[in-house]
Amino acid sequence: MDTIPKSSVNVNASGLTRDVYKGSPSTLCAGCGHNSITNHLIKALYEYGIEPHLLAKMSGIGCSSKTPAYFVERAHGYNGLHGRMPSAATGAKLANRELFLLGISGDGDTASIGLGQYCHLIRRNLDCTYIVEDNGCYGLTKGQFSATADLGSVLKRGQVNEFEMIDLCGLAIELGATFVARSFSGDGKQLVPLLQAAFSHRGAAILDVISPCVTFNDHEGSTKSYAYVKDHEVPLHGTDYFAPRAEIVVDYEPGTVREITLEDGAHIMLRKLHDDYDPTDRIQALRTLHDARTQGELVTGLLYVDTGASDLCERERMPRAPLAAFGEDDLRISRDDWSTLMASFG
Amino acid sequence: MLNDLTIRAATVNGSGSQSSNLVLTHALVRLGIPVAPKNIFPSNIEGLPTWFDVRLSPRGYQCRSRDVDVLVALNLVTWESDIASVKPGGVIVHDASYTVHGATARDDVTYYPVPFTELSKEHFPQGSPRKYLINMIYVGVLAQILAIDLAAVEGALRDQFKRKPAAVELNLSAVHLGYEYARDHLPKVDSYRVEPMPGGTDGLMLMDGNRGAALGCVMGGCTVAAWYPITPSTSLCETFIEYCDRFRVDPATKERRAAIIQAEDELAAIGMVIGAGWAGARAMTSTSGPGISLMAETAGFAYYAEIPGVVFDVQRAGPSTGLPTRTMQGDVSFAAQLSHGDTKHIVLLPATVEESYEFAMSAFDLADRFQTPVFVLSDLDLGMNLWLTTPLAYPEHPFDRGKVLSAEDLGRLSTWGRYRDVDGDGIPYRTIPGTPHPNAGYFTRGSGHDEESRYSESPEVYQRNLDRLLRKYETARGAVPQPLVEETGPDVAILAYGTTHHAVVEARDILRQDGLAVDYLRVRALPFTPEIAAFIARHQRVYVVEQNRDGQLFGLLRAELPANLVERLHSIRHYTGEPIDASAVTVPLLHAERTADQAVAAAVS
Ligand SMILES: Cc1ncc(C[n+]2csc(CCOP(=O)(O)OP(=O)(O)O)c2C)c(N)n1
Ligand code: SF4
Numbered sequence: 001m002d003t004i005p006k007s008s009v010n011v012n013a014s015g016l017t018r019d020v021y022k023g024s025p026s027t028l029c030a031g032c033g034h035n036s037i038t039n040h041l042i043k044a045l046y047e048y049g050i051e052p053h054l055l056a057k058m059s060g061i062g063c064s065s066k067t068p069a070y071f072v073e074r075a076h077g078y079n080g081l082h083g084r085m086p087s088a089a090t091g092a093k094l095a096n097r098e099l100f101l102l103g104i105s106g107d108g109d110t111a112s113i114g115l116g117q118y119c120h121l122i123r124r125n126l127d128c129t130y131i132v133e134d135n136g137c138y139g140l141t142k143g144q145f146s147a148t149a150d151l152g153s154v155l156k157r158g159q160v161n162e163f164e165m166i167d168l169c170g171l172a173i174e175l176g177a178t179f180v181a182r183s184f185s186g187d188g189k190q191l192v193p194l195l196q197a198a199f200s201h202r203g204a205a206i207l208d209v210i211s212p213c214v215t216f217n218d219h220e221g222s223t224k225s226y227a228y229v230k231d232h233e234v235p236l237h238g239t240d241y242f243a244p245r246a247e248i249v250v251d252y253e254p255g256t257v258r259e260i261t262l263e264d265g266a267h268i269m270l271r272k273l274h275d276d277y278d279p280t281d282r283i284q285a286l287r288t289l290h291d292a293r294t295q296g297e298l299v300t301g302l303l304y305v306d307t308g309a310s311d312l313c314e315r316e317r318m319p320r321a322p323l324a325a326f327g328e329d330d331l332r333i334s335r336d337d338w339s340t341l342m343a344s345f346g
Numbered sequence: 347m348l349n350d351l352t353i354r355a356a357t358v359n360g361s362g363s364q365s366s367n368l369v370l371t372h373a374l375v376r377l378g379i380p381v382a383p384k385n386i387f388p389s390n391i392e393g394l395p396t397w398f399d400v401r402l403s404p405r406g407y408q409c410r411s412r413d414v415d416v417l418v419a420l421n422l423v424t425w426e427s428d429i430a431s432v433k434p435g436g437v438i439v440h441d442a443s444y445t446v447h448g449a450t451a452r453d454d455v456t457y458y459p460v461p462f463t464e465l466s467k468e469h470f471p472q473g474s475p476r477k478y479l480i481n482m483i484y485v486g487v488l489a490q491i492l493a494i495d496l497a498a499v500e501g502a503l504r505d506q507f508k509r510k511p512a513a514v515e516l517n518l519s520a521v522h523l524g525y526e527y528a529r530d531h532l533p534k535v536d537s538y539r540v541e542p543m544p545g546g547t548d549g550l551m552l553m554d555g556n557r558g559a560a561l562g563c564v565m566g567g568c569t570v571a572a573w574y575p576i577t578p579s580t581s582l583c584e585t586f587i588e589y590c591d592r593f594r595v596d597p598a599t600k601e602r603r604a605a606i607i608q609a610e611d612e613l614a615a616i617g618m619v620i621g622a623g624w625a626g627a628r629a630m631t632s633t634s635g636p637g638i639s640l641m642a643e644t645a646g647f648a649y650y651a652e653i654p655g656v657v658f659d660v661q662r663a664g665p666s667t668g669l670p671t672r673t674m675q676g677d678v679s680f681a682a683q684l685s686h687g688d689t690k691h692i693v694l695l696p697a698t699v700e701e702s703y704e705f706a707m708s709a710f711d712l713a714d715r716f717q718t719p720v721f722v723l724s725d726l727d728l729g730m731n732l733w734l735t736t737p738l739a740y741p742e743h744p745f746d747r748g749k750v751l752s753a754e755d756l757g758r759l760s761t762w763g764r765y766r767d768v769d770g771d772g773i774p775y776r777t778i779p780g781t782p783h784p785n786a787g788y789f790t791r792g793s794g795h796d797e798e799s800r801y802s803e804s805p806e807v808y809q810r811n812l813d814r815l816l817r818k819y820e821t822a823r824g825a826v827p828q829p830l831v832e833e834t835g836p837d838v839a840i841l842a843y844g845t846t847h848h849a850v851v852e853a854r855d856i857l858r859q860d861g862l863a864v865d866y867l868r869v870r871a872l873p874f875t876p877e878i879a880a881f882i883a884r885h886q887r888v889y890v891v892e893q894n895r896d897g898q899l900f901g902l903l904r905a906e907l908p909a910n911l912v913e914r915l916h917s918i919r920h921y922t923g924e925p926i927d928a929s930a931v932t933v934p935l936l937h938a939e940r941t942a943d944q945a946v947a948a949a950v951s
């Protein structure tokens with residue numbers, strides 16, 4: 001690992017500088033929400049200390065799905081097909097359990113063409129972080145509505161959306177997701193700890209991040225514009241993340257915070273803002289989403305979490321070691337068993 | 347006609363005739379008689395007509411025969427047409443309640459009526475599976491009429507019910523019941539007899555192609571399988587599961603060295619396979635026509651991004667849902683180029699159970715070596731029917747994982763590029779995600795990319811990449827299973843592939859007896875190897891025989907060969923959904939030969 005720049009000053013737990021977590025320059029529009037998410041990801045991944053060689057950046061097709069090229073240059077990237085990231089991520093994890101899967105998708109990629117694979121990834125509780133960079137439209141094909149666009153939302157060219165939106169968070173909770181959060185590309189204070197909590201979670205961690213498309217969906221009448229989100233965002237709680245074994249340095253007033261211990265020993269502290277919100281209560285989560293929708297509010301924060309559920313690899317009784325690493329001697333039937341087997345056919 | 351006949355059982359789907367047919371088949375093999383069983387079944391769980399043919403063939407022909415010699419008629423719905431299928435001189439064992447007059451009364455066959463329902467009712471208590479036992483009664487009746495040794499039947503039956511010993515005596519008594527009824531009530535009139543052929547099946551066993559392929563997956567090191575059930579491929583993955591549960595589970599930890607996922611559809615199945623292949627595992631999916639239609643987009647992605655994976659396509663009769671339980675070689679041209687753009691795949695074409703097994707293993711090696719999806723095209727006939735086969739050989743070679751750079755390799759290299767053609771064979775080097783070296787990572791994409799796997803829309807880079815992929819495909823010509831050639835020198839030859847082989851074997855014998863010797867080349871893979879063109883060049887007329895309407899392989903050959911060779915090719919096609927038989931080869935071939943002769947004669951005169 002000697003060619004990775006090391007420094008005694010600004011390095012993370014893996015001994016790597018922040019530069020290691022950068023990628024090639026973004027080719028997205030200036031001001032695109034996706035670029036902000038990339039920056040928050042760089043921070044979150046750096047602070048979390050992920051080793052680049054274990055990181056698998058998976059994506060589909062769309063402006064959002066291009067972003068894995070813009071962070072952690074040295075990691076492996078898989079920019080696959082429109083709507084098919086979940087299946088590729090599943091296969092990669094089955095091949096090598098040690099990989100740290102980070103899926104990046106868009107609202108078109110996930111809520112339309114990839115809705116089936118999204119549902120089944122959740123149903124299988126694939127251990128991964130799944131980010132939907134949600135702009136309510138198809139950026140890359142020049143601004144058509146996506147299925148997460150709100151009813152009544154207006155396109156730049158004037159068309160009004162006549163259809164109910166698909167709430168990817170509500171759907172995920174309904175499907176038994178074990179970690180569901182909603183956030184905003186412009187709110188790094190909330191998004192970075194949520195991302196790190198997602199990394200710490202074992203199982204599918206879904207983050208629907210509202211990420212305005214400045215070119216096609218940032219005008220008046222859009223419900224996914226910067227202005228609209230700023231006016232309508234209602235955070236459920238303040239969010240702090242503490243890595244495993246990190247000391248919890250903040251003095252929280254008793255009764256003002258909910259502490260959740262994640263599978264790797266990290267903690268997420270949810271500071272009470274107004275109503276008490278219990279993210280382990282699935283029904284409350286669904287009700288909150290429903291109420292917010294009828295009131296035209298955008299609730300953000302950790303909507304639901306269920307720690308300790310077994311993930312796909314555990315359910316499949318997979319060995320710890322990567323299946324990809326097994327050789328002939330581990331995988332072939334022995335010569336003796338083979339002779340017995342052949343003899344059993346007559 | 348000794349031991350050369352086809353027995354057909356016509357029954358109703360779901361009535362439980364399968365065990366009886368298997369007992370009969372295995373009994374014949376125990377007697378040393380080569381058999382070729384064919385199950386002709388409907389796309390239905392219960393109620394529609396189904397047929398089971400066992401062809402007895404002293405010469406060991408494994409293809410279907412069109413002639414039915416002995417019919418067991420136990421389906422009133424098809425009674426009339428079943429009778430018409432029996433050849434003159436044949437035998438009809440039927441339920442005594444079926445009427446024989448008018449169209450069903452033939453004077454050139456022998457009828458043996460048996461009161462199956464009554465016998466079953468009289469002898470088996472209420473609560474016993476009387477309906478199923480009827481099928482064992484006909485095994486006994488056949489044993490008596492055809493002089494099939496009862497001890498062989500009993501041995502086969504005990505084997506068949508190995509896991510259900512309680513059922514042995516009941517079923518055995520049904521066999522005896524039929525045997526004794528026939529002995530006491532049905533005086534032998536016909537001339538069919540089965541005689542033991544000691545040694546005739548020594549060293550052979552019965553297995554279906556899907557099982558062979560599943561074993562090839564186990565021995566070929568497949569660790570990830572993703573599938574969506576579809577006839578006739580389902581048993582391939584199910585058998586793979588069976589063997590993984592048996593041989594890949596650590597007895598202490600209960601961990602299984604295979605991950606097998608029933609995917610939500612074929613889009614996801616191939617997605618998981620390619621995701622797993624990218625991350626270094628040997629992965630496969632098994633499917634049939636409708637499935638590969640759905641897999642097309644990912645197949646092209648994997649071709650262009652150069653990711654290994656194995657797809658078993660057990661072909662069935664299309665287009666669309668077609669005849670889901672009938673056979674066809676209908677996906678050859680589609681699979682060869684599956685996906686948009688200039689996509690070309692390696693396709694393996696097994697014809698036997700041994701090849702189902704061996705090609706499955708080679709498919710994983712070829713996929714790794716060429717970093718590309720490999721298609722193995724069998725068909726329903728090969729995949730689901732039982733075939734006489736030699737025991738499958740234990741593999742003597744280690745896995746060929748192809749050009750993979752380890753952390754140590756990367757340490758030695760100052761730079762590397764994922765899509766550089768270092769060796770001039772078009773095959774680049776890859777790294778496996780998780781390789782502990784800072785230079786191991788690269789970015790895989792289905793969009794335009796250069797040698798360093800960077801995004802590129804440059805016309806030169808794009809064309810260079812496509813040309814390299816073509817170079818890789820050319821390299822594959824030398825690595826895929828080579829054609830098998832039987833050549834003695836005549837002008838006329840047959841070219842075939844897959845299960846069509848078995849009809850060609852018999853057809854060549856028939857033609858030889860007619861005074862026409864024909865050479866034979868069996869294609870076993872795409873891309874075509876140079877030997878194919880050379881073989882065609884050595885013959886005046888080459889008949890390309892296949893089981894589809896459009897002459898798909900014929901079309902692929904025409905697209906590749908020079909015009910002077912193309913004009914030597916003639917296409918013979920069989921597409922009824924039934925496995926091809928010898929006459930489907932001989933009749934059109936002889937007709938064409940006569941026409942050719944006439945043309946020559948006309949030219950001379
Ligand atoms: C099978 C297929 N159909 C259509 C497209 C064209 N296409 C590319 S991106 C895209 C929509 C992307 O929308 P989204 O996922 O929301 O990403 P965004 O660009 O908004 O970030 C479409 C329809 C494609 N690439 N593949
Ligand atoms: S089109 Fe929209 S989504 Fe795409 S890069 Fe530009 S701003 Fe972002």
Ligand SMILES: [Mg+2]
Pocket residue numbers: 062106107108133134135136137138139146
């Ligand atoms: Mg979008």
